[in-house]
Amino acid sequence: MIGRPKLVLASGSPRRLSLINQAGIEPDALQPADIDEIPKRGELPRACATRLARAKAEAALATVRLDEDLRGAFLIAADTVVAVGRRIMPKAELLDEAAQCLRLLSGRNHRVYTGICLVTPRETFRQRLVETRVRFKRLSDQDIEAYLASGEWRGKAGGYAAQGLAGSFIVKIVGSYTNVVGLPLHETIALLAGEGYPIHFSWLNAV
Numbered sequence: 001m002i003g004r005p006k007l008v009l010a011s012g013s014p015r016r017l018s019l020i021n022q023a024g025i026e027p028d029a030l031q032p033a034d035i036d037e038i039p040k041r042g043e044l045p046r047a048c049a050t051r052l053a054r055a056k057a058e059a060a061l062a063t064v065r066l067d068e069d070l071r072g073a074f075l076i077a078a079d080t081v082v083a084v085g086r087r088i089m090p091k092a093e094l095l096d097e098a099a100q101c102l103r104l105l106s107g108r109n110h111r112v113y114t115g116i117c118l119v120t121p122r123e124t125f126r127q128r129l130v131e132t133r134v135r136f137k138r139l140s141d142q143d144i145e146a147y148l149a150s151g152e153w154r155g156k157a158g159g160y161a162a163q164g165l166a167g168s169f170i171v172k173i174v175g176s177y178t179n180v181v182g183l184p185l186h187e188t189i190a191l192l193a194g195e196g197y198p199i200h201f202s203w204l205n206a207v
Helices: 014-022 045-064 095-105 141-150 165-169 177-181 185-194
Strands: 007-009 074-084 109-119 125-136 170-174
Touching: 007 014, 014 177, 014 185, 045 074, 045 109, 045 125, 074 095, 074 185, 095 141, 109 177, 109 185, 125 177, 125 185, 141 165, 165 170
Parallel strands: 007 074
Antiparallel strands: 074 109, 109 125, 125 170
């Protein structure tokens, strides 16, 4: 489409790119934000997801401002946090971390929070926080060992990927499935459409 405003996705996540592609949107650029994602001491999950999404957006915006081709683009950033109660689960990078996450999630309910931050071409910030409740089945030692062997957990909040093998662990989801994967599509598209980004699907007119 000639004249379509540009869009930058402030993420290097293949999951988030795939999700936004699923909505018929192809970002003009990917601009992963290199920030410290460690929760602050005593920080609650909702606050953490909101803060990190904003921080990612600000970091990506600083880079976009220096690029003549992208200056004035829409920018979307997101951060996903998995929590059991007030306890924020790590984005597992080590086998032991992933194993601890899976044992804690086994047979229990947990919550997935994704903070979304949209920066408009006028550099106005718009934010949303989406919450989904998830229940895992009780995991056997064999379940955990097989999943760890897959390597699918690496870099994932809570040590699992709902769209992969761990989908078989999920007994129940209350709320947005795409939120659990990493980018709640309904809310993301609603933010974009509300700020005038052209969405060309009739079924999205109600957002």
